[in-house]
Amino acid sequence: MSSEFTKLFELFIAASIINNFVFTRFLGLCIFFGVSKKMETAVGMSITFTSVMVIAAALSWLAFHYVMVPLEVTFLKIVIFIGIVAAFVQASDTIMRKVSPGLYYKLGVYLALISTNCIIIAVPLINAGENYNFLESLSFGLGSGIGFAIALVLMASIREKLELADVPRPFRGMPIAWITTALIALAFTGFSGIITL
Amino acid sequence: MELPEEKISYLQLIKNGIFKENTIFRLVISLCPSIAVTNSIRNGFLLGVAVLFVQTMVNTTVGLLRHFIHPRIRIPIFMLIISGWVSVVDMLMAAYAREAYKEIGLYIQIIVAFASILARAEMFASKHRVDYSFFDGLGSGLGFLIALVIISFFRELLGRGTLLGYPIVHAKPLLIMVMPTGGFLVVGLLMGFFNWIDIRFYGGKGAGGAGGH
């Protein structure tokens, strides 16, 4: 039991820090660069993303193991997963708007960005590919979400500081953000080897 | 009802996709593969081809079907079309390029979420004739392919001292270039370099501010 728990914890740490989606798996870069300009948006995005990722992981796992595997339609996983994510996002958009308009105004704007984001669709695909069980899938989804949140918040705080920096003109904005990411990734290599799954 | 469309040169559409609206360097979207698969030219090229194929086919399909798609459900329909074509490429690659598929398989599947593809379908193909849509898709896909090849050219040369697997430089390679850091660094430096050219020779402002998914 405890080793089971350790495995989940390790999976979580590995997904969030060591194999960070942004710095080592290069997923969600578009969102990462797109919304890390201001801390406020970064935080809103992080919350929305993490929750959607966990739920998408759960829903997709259920669909994969109880529908697609028995029906032998796993080759359709891309179509189905994206359908699930899109449907879920659409549903939560509608529900949030009705149930909690305040929260909707805070986080709803980010929902629209989610359905076409690779990081959300990557979680179910990796879960399916690695054959994780249900809890592992959840833990991986949560870890990935938190890892993405860490990356976003870090980057937002750095970019707010870079706003004040005297960066040479051709490098202002995106290029320096990439170079900063390169250096963060460099620092993150220090974690390699902590957990080998 | 068909509105009389302005005549657009096919060549212009292709050039536009490669230079002015280059997905990676100018629009700064669909970035993930630019790092993930560019540690060798082969991987970069294959993913570029996959994107080129999907982009062109999606644009063509949308261009053909645009009159039959109800505007209110167009986005889900587009998504369906995209994921269909991605599945095709996914299975083709899995069958015919096994070695590479092991490394870049995930990223092939991820093409489904590329904003650039949806964006072109929405902004261009749904409003233009099918032949224009085809060439727009071709140009945009080519731009993507070229960008990936440029990035992977530098990374493979610097990081392994090889090109397409053939040894070129015999000095000790900069191992870091094939690692994540090197990928981000090369893209950042190239972006800065292209901005510099744009500012220096074309009086542009550089493409710093853009960014999307």
Add this chain to the structure above:
Amino acid sequence: MALLTFRGGVHPPEHKELSNKKPIQPLTPPKLVTIPLVQHIGAPTKPVVSAGQEVKRGQLLAEPTGFVSAAVHASVSGKVLSISETVNPMGRPVPAVVIENDGRDEWIELEEDPEYLSRPPDVLKERIQRAGIVGMGGAAFPTHVKLSPPKEKPIDVVILNGAECEPYLTADHRLMVERPREIIEGLKIIMRILGVEKGYIGIENNKPDAIDRMREAAEGEPIEVVALQVKYPQGAEKMLIKAITGREVPAGGLPMDVGVVVQNVGTSYAIYEACRFGRPLIERVVTVTGRGVKEPGNFLTRVGTPIGELIEAAGGLADRAVKIVMGGPMMGFAQYSLDVPVTKGTSGVLVLSPAEYVSADSYRACIRCGRCIDACPMGLIPSMLSILSEKGFYEDTKEYNLFDCFECGTCTYVCPAKRPIVQLIRLAKMLVKR
């Protein structure tokens, strides 16, 4: 016992030795005095004399137009030449009365009162108001206003500020050494007006003779002379209150919020003069110092005297003087003309030689060394304020407590990158208000 102080601050070279042994010399009033009609913070005054009129020393020239305003009096006897404009020490144009000195120095009739301490507070306060007394430490806030706190803010402590923390200046120092009794009497008047039992006099420890003389004079009174650690800006109101009473004036608040009133020692002397002899505030001690003058000294100077006269009195400019500052080197104002008149708030005229002057024409990026943060007496982060202001993010400076800065200049003094931090903060304050 460790000397009392506050957190932060700096130790710039003092240079008090140039003038702290020089007794106060009365300066012969010049031929022409130019008396600015606004020498205080608050509403302007309305002139009550006209060109050509003969006035006597101490005669009212302009009356206040509101409660927060201060009367202006003639500092010499003679003829009003004109009511024109002059430039005040801050470099702003202000209306002024120009008087041609007849040399007779004839006083108006003065109302002496040896029994002043038994008069009711309102009478004393009225005398202070009539004498046009303002804070003489530099801020020049009308004193009678400060002595009229609203009922809901009970005052239990009065502090006389004898810290004189600005480098170079010795005017308050000399006054404390030479007129300790009068200063104590002034403090007693203030305490009577406010109904306060306990008075303090805070003096930086680099003036041992002043501390001794004041202690002697305060013998037997409910007044304590407190020696303070030598550190700039020890004399800033909030810092002084913190050092002596341990109370912290809340951010954005006033000393009266913690039951304290602070007055400068020079003001206290003026209060005594007004209540005892009925004399209005028409002269003050001004330190003329710096290596740019030949014989630094302390001069009892009539209000309206051009600083050029003072410099002449101090032996004239040395060969290489680069900068003339009215006030102290940390918060004073550089002058471009020698005709600027001395006002009630002028504590010093500082003439800097090239050796004392560090050119800070070019500055560079902040290296985030944190020296300004350590030094800021208000606990602000001046580095961030300056960066945000430099890059035009004025609104964001509010998050860094922009308006708590009282522009003491400590941060700018310590900055190794020579950044004009105070200037940038002032810019932000101006633009944010708008």
Add this chain to the structure above:
Amino acid sequence: MAVARKEQELVVSVSPHIRSEETVARIMWTVSLSLLPAFVMGVYYFGPRAIFVTALCIVGSLFSEWLVQKMTSRPVTISDGSAFLTGLLLGMNMPATAPFYIPLVSSFVAVAIAKQLFGGLGYNIFNPALVGRAFALITWPRAMTTWIEPSAAFVGMDAKTTATPLGLLKEEGMNRLLEVFGDRITLYTQLLIGHRAGSLGEVSVIAILLGAGFLLIKRYITWHIPVSYLATVAVLAWVFGGKEGLFTGDPLVHLLSGGLMLGAWYMATDYVTCPSVRKGQILFGIGCGFLTMLIRLKAGYPEGVMFAILLMNCLTPLIDRNLKSRVFGERKEAKK
């Protein structure tokens, strides 16, 4: 009148009219000077090659600074000593055996990319010398982890290669370390004076402490970061460092070996890349200590100082943003 003639020559500027004599250049050169003892010890142990490597780093740094500033038409500031200091620190973080291209390339990465591309001194997010060092370690892992035995006899390149004390500790354990050095006391003394394998400037703890003490007295650095850093390392090393269970580790070995001293006193305290408020600095130090020990004990690398400080550099803007100094007179109830 003589006075009137002077008026035109008067300088008019805003207060304050006096400035301290401290300048950026003075700070940088003083810090460089304080590194001299540690550098001399490095030369003493590893021979003239140490001078060569460091000199290349310094030349590379100065050249890169000059080059980028010329290219971006900005004023050239190589005389302020900051590029020199980066080069010197980078050199002191290299093995004395590093082949010539390593110092050159990594000093270019350090100054041109990690510093000048961000706008130059004051704007960089990461410590340039550490970026250069990390770049080199990942690019040339073999060359950057080949250590020679210290030898005071100015031997040439044929010196015997060996492992660093930390490497030994990680791979083979404390007992092996004691076997190599003899006994505990010898081990500590050797580590203290610097008779061990390692980067050329990091070996002599005593020389580094000498320089750091000088900086502390001059108030160029404060105790907050180094002390919280070292204390965290000591505690974690004691609790988790032992093979026989909790509370059996040897904190002294961890404190005295690797690049910890150089990192804690010279790299973590880099003004530009550490938090500027005291509370933040202590947090920064604790974070560095935690990450250092995490990497030393758990990750693939034997030494974690460099990565720990770089990782905390990423966090600096976040710390600065959320931990501000206490404003005078700040109302308590406002903090609810």
